[in-house]
Structures are given as structure tokens and as C-alpha cells.
Amino acid sequence: MKIFELKCKAYLKTNIELKNSFDVLSKYLNYSIYQNEIYKNKDTSIKNYCFGNFYPTESDKIYKKNNVYEFVIRSIDEEFIDELEIAIIENMNNGFLLVLSAIKKEIDQFFIRELYTATPVIVSEKKDDTGRQIYWSLDYNGDIEILQNQLQKNLEKKLKLFFPENKAIIDNFIDEIEIKNLKPQSIYFKTIKNQKEKLVRLIGNKFKIVPKKDDLSQKLAFLSLGVGLGEKSSFGGGFCLGRGA
Known part of the structure; x- marks a missing residue:
């Protein structure tokens, strides 16, 4: 078994409170995924991916406008990760963030x-x-x-x-x-x-x-x-x- 990871760097266009950060990221990824014709009509009721929040964290629980943060997406589906890598870079119209880079990594099963x-x-x-x-x-x-x-x-x-x-x-x-x-x-x-x-x-x-x-x-x-x-x-x-x- 292998999993596939995208380590992303994101430039924030506005301040984002910790309370709202999961919603911002999930909507960004969801929009990016469904721009692809492959996934528009595909049953995705059971998700094949997960993601972590922005980091580094902020002591006042507010991610700052004009700063760059990282977040990670993982999946067991390499094709999905490859398509998503393209889609999130091309998702330019989001009002909250702009993904600057997405570096793919392949992880073999380990103990x-x-x-x-x-x-x-x-x-x-x-x-x-x-x-x-x-x-x-x-x-x-x-x-x-x-x-x-x-x-x-x-x-x-x-x-x-x-x-x-x-x-x-x-x-x-x-x-x-x-x-x-x-x-x-x-x-x-x-x-x-x-x-x-x-x-x-x-x-x-x-x-x-x-x-x-x-x-x-x-x-x-x-x-x-x-x-x-x-x-x-x-x-x-x-x-x-x-x-x-």
C-alpha cells in the first residue's frame, strides 16, 4: 500500500480565523476537485483523501493576510492527487487564498x-x-x-x-x-x-x-x-x- 501527499504553500489574501480555516480549506479543495470532469459525476460519498490545517499556527488564532502558510493533502489515489495538484494551482478565483506550489510525495507503507x-x-x-x-x-x-x-x-x-x-x-x-x-x-x-x-x-x-x-x-x-x-x-x-x- 502507498499513500500520496501534496505539501502546499498558500498565500493568504485576507485574515482567516482558526475557527473558519477548516471551512476555507475544505471549500477550496471541494471546488478544485469538482472542476474536473472525472469527479463531477463520480460517487465520492466515501472520501479517498484528508487534509491538515494551515501551519505554522498563530498564538492569537488568526492566520495573517499576506503571509504564506503550508497545508498538506493526502490520498490513497495517485490519479486523484495528480489531478488535484493541477486543479488547486489553477484555482485562481478564490477570495481567501492562492496556492503558490504543491509538491508531491509518495509514501510507502511503514511500521x-x-x-x-x-x-x-x-x-x-x-x-x-x-x-x-x-x-x-x-x-x-x-x-x-x-x-x-x-x-x-x-x-x-x-x-x-x-x-x-x-x-x-x-x-x-x-x-x-x-x-x-x-x-x-x-x-x-x-x-x-x-x-x-x-x-x-x-x-x-x-x-x-x-x-x-x-x-x-x-x-x-x-x-x-x-x-x-x-x-x-x-x-x-x-x-x-x-x-x-
Whole structure:
């Protein structure tokens, strides 16, 4: 298995608050992707990519106008990355940013000793009586087994879709998991409902994960680097960093 990465440098045309940065990047990438005829009519309900936020971070949580920041996009689909590399450079009409360069890197599977989530991992549960979506959190639920099962199910689904030759997985790929945040972490994005702009909040957590050492567990851990961990990777959820042996 391989994953493919674009390390991008972006010039900001305006100040962008941390709260709005995921929305800015996700809309920029989404627009760039769907300019390509290949992806306009393709089923992309299960995303084959993930991305990290701007860096370096800013102490006042505002990314500054006229500054250059980096962000990373990853996918398990090389054709997708190649098309996206062209599309994001050509996306000149965005009012927030201009991508100056995108450097492609190919990453072979390696043994992962630890996974760290750089952006919040989103795990949804059933909606409450009012129809509001409930997200897994230590305060609300606290059942680590439910969390691990949801993360496992999400990655297994993607593994079977993108690599159907792989065997079924019975045991959970996680050996140890540690919650790194004291308070729930959030990703915000804006949507239009009834002709009015609505701010949607996704609630997640950041983790340190020690994967198991067997081959299938390591495949799932490596896959998370390319497609994200948990849900909402196209909004910036679950972008991971891997530490090798």
C-alpha cells in the first residue's frame, strides 16, 4: 500500500480565523476537485483523501493576510492527487487564498508505532430526541469501546472499498488509545439552509494511538494517514501523523 501527499504553500489574501480555516480549506479543495470532469459525476460519498490545517499556527488564532502558510493533502489515489495538484494551482478565483506550489510525495507503507491526530477526530452517534446529532465525547459517553469500534468500522469500510482483496478483520487495530484534549475539539463549517447561512459545529477529540503489530492492523493504521481517522475527512477531520519504529 502507498499513500500520496501534496505539501502546499498558500498565500493568504485576507485574515482567516482558526475557527473558519477548516471551512476555507475544505471549500477550496471541494471546488478544485469538482472542476474536473472525472469527479463531477463520480460517487465520492466515501472520501479517498484528508487534509491538515494551515501551519505554522498563530498564538492569537488568526492566520495573517499576506503571509504564506503550508497545508498538506493526502490520498490513497495517485490519479486523484495528480489531478488535484493541477486543479488547486489553477484555482485562481478564490477570495481567501492562492496556492503558490504543491509538491508531491509518495509514501510507502511503514511500521507505525504511534499515531497522533493533528485535527479533531469526529465520531457520530445516534441523534437525540430533538434530532440533533450527537458526537462521541468523554463527558457525554465515555465508552472507549464504542469509540474504538466506530474507528475500526470506518477504516474497515474504506479498506474493503479501496482494497477489496484484503481479508476481513476481526480484532480492533488499536492496542492503546489516549485522549490528548481536556475539552472537546471543534471543526466549524458554513452551509446554506432555507437561503440562510448556518454555522455547523462538529465535535471531536485528539488522540494518541498505539496500533497493534499484526499486518492487518498496520494496514489500517497506515490507511488512516491517507484517508483520515473517523468521519468528515473532507472537512478536515482526523488528519493523522505517524511515528515509525
